Amino acid sequence: MDEEKLNEESEKKTLETLREIIKTKDPEALSVCFDAQNPVDFARAAVKLDDDELTELTTILDDDELASLMEESEDDDRIRIARTLDNKRLLTAFEYMQKDDIVDMLGDFPIGRRKEVINLMKADDRRIINNLLQYPEDSAGGLMTTAYIALRETLSVSAGLDKLREIGPKTEVIETIFIINDRRKLIGWCDLRDLLAAPKDRYLSDIMHDKVISVPPETDQEETAHIVSKYDLVALPVVSPSNQILGIVTVDDVIDVIVEEYDEDILQMAGVSKEENIDTSLGESIKMRLPWLLVNLLTAFLASYIVKAFESTIAQVVALSAIMTIVSGMGGNAGTQTMSILVRELSQKNLKFSDCIRPFLKEIALGVVDGAATGAVTAVVVYFMYGNAFLGLITLMAMIGNLVIAGVCGFLVPVILKKIHADPAIASSIFVTTATDVLGFFIFLGLANIFLRFLI
């Protein structure tokens, strides 16, 4: 906590210093300020400047400092910074940036400017950038960088080390070296420490490991992240159908993917866009949240309609209106439990039909047991509150029924959504709670209606 306060203090100080510098336009002072801290922290402070100040700042910054500022900023801020630059300056800054960061930025540009900038690039760069731009942002191809190290198997260890000295500074990952054959196919990898420890006259083909884990460029980013984390990789090669290496996905990008997917799941499950945060304007928040509330309103009407259908029953036993909310609410809670287990399971692997039978039957049994337990407690309370044993009995039966429904829907809804290629994490909740509300009211009020003469 103290550390965070310190961070905020130093961010504020940097921001003040930057505003001073903008007034004096002193590039020396700016370089001192830039060097005095981690580039991430510098970027965090700099993007707090308003648009006019930012324009002034980018004019004073060196090209490599400007590149670092763009690399370390969030997507929105990168675009703000790019807007302050003409194409020529932008291209000079790109010289200092990793290709995958450039592609990320260009992907967020208005289409017109993106084309302009790409056309102004050197032919080589243009080819690489266009290649990377063809993959969707959330695929392995969209995540990968071309700044990897691939050496020929026929190189000796000492020649390999010389190569490393030369190209190392331009790469993102130096720890893992990929080995290719004369047709540029990926045939192995070695760790830099293998290379350092090996006798200098051996060949890379002698010391390499020949089992390489790789993915095609269209692999989904979630799957890609899963592989990197499962095998504890530092870099995962992305290969063409003919096994030529196209790029690598690095572990730092994988962390960003995991955090992003996490935010997405948590927020979208609750009906909130991942773009929204605490500083989003009122108008934007309304635009993002109201549609979800209106969808939920529809399902609420459905549940309400069931209650209305039993109006005459409720009119005769008003106690029902207080108890029915317990039955439907508990169904919702139990359904959410089952659903959460399934959503996690499905995010980690595909379930085969035969794997599902036992767990599905278990959820039904669980519904009976948990329904009986919570139902019995409720029945006793109901009995003492209303002095009617039948009312308690009906509550018990309805609770068991609704918790079984909760188990069945909590299990099937995510499985079916995954089958039809919808995201279970986002859409499951509304279907499950609608089912437990609607059917919870229906079972409880239906039973009450059947046994009405015992309740009056």
Add this chain to the structure above:
Amino acid sequence: MDEEKLNEESEKKTLETLREIIKTKDPEALSVCFDAQNPVDFARAAVKLDDDELTELTTILDDDELASLMEESEDDDRIRIARTLDNKRLLTAFEYMQKDDIVDMLGDFPIGRRKEVINLMKADDRRIINNLLQYPEDSAGGLMTTAYIALRETLSVSAGLDKLREIGPKTEVIETIFIINDRRKLIGWCDLRDLLAAPKDRYLSDIMHDKVISVPPETDQEETAHIVSKYDLVALPVVSPSNQILGIVTVDDVIDVIVEEYDEDILQMAGVSKEENIDTSLGESIKMRLPWLLVNLLTAFLASYIVKAFESTIAQVVALSAIMTIVSGMGGNAGTQTMSILVRELSQKNLKFSDCIRPFLKEIALGVVDGAATGAVTAVVVYFMYGNAFLGLITLMAMIGNLVIAGVCGFLVPVILKKIHADPAIASSIFVTTATDVLGFFIFLGLANIFLRFLI
């Protein structure tokens, strides 16, 4: 999807091969099987063996293969494997394992065996292990490994490279080299590529970067993960109060932490233990899920009690019982939206009181707007269903009131929980939905009671 099927197929094949080998007790065949795949995949198949088979397997495995099997297995499986080994064999296998993995395993041992094993260790190892064991498992100290590279600032580049060749194979991260002074204090770091590219006669103190990001060992694992991901680090040094390096936290452990915290949040928010999965037995599932349902039952009683208090009102206007579920349900949805935004915000930073005022007021305004919008739709529907304009008007007012309450509670509950050091991700939901249920019923039925004569 195909890849996953392939994985399953090959896992099944490996398992069959292992069962063959166990019958023939052929260590050659076992080594071939071990070498034929990634150690992670080998471990995944091997832990599917039953306890007797596993005992047979560990007798045939080489020490280094056994070590790899334990390193790549999940916590529970590691313990199962360790149970098949006597202390002597266990210690031999430990020789091939990273110290942080050994400590993780020992932490899960019964206390008696843990002490036995540690006492049998060599004095040096015992000291390191006891040192690591003193930190909680979920702190930076508990995550760190001692297999880092720290070189003296007075070394030349070529001497540094020689050192690397020697100790590199025993370390976890080779890409980042930490630089210490003659009192072993951490004063800088350099990237291996800097070292490779630098003239051989320069000193490490000349080429090092002197701004090192480090944490004390008691730093919480979530905070630790946050720092590694923010600064895109490969290794984060853990230091003593006097700035001596104690160990490093590596990026692969950080990914595990992020995934673990993610599962924890998603599941515990729904009242499910992170230990539960689709294969958990019925008895275990009951034990883990029923307590949460009982807690929820208590809050359901509370809401139900409010409804009961207005029984005489409902008896006169039965339509109220159908409409009240809409008001309470929509409050729950809106409250969950606000809460999700806050929970994410709080997991990323501490909010100061002064940062909260505007967003808090925005949530209230949002409650008014979204409440008016959904309330108006509901009022129109209610008017057409029941033919009573006053009933619609009361619904509109109650909806606005409950959505404002949803905004207020959705905002304050997570903030207060964080303030009292509870985890907002886990506990917020129950408080927020209880508030929107209880107060939703109260406002709606209370208004109905006040304007009762217009409703009949």
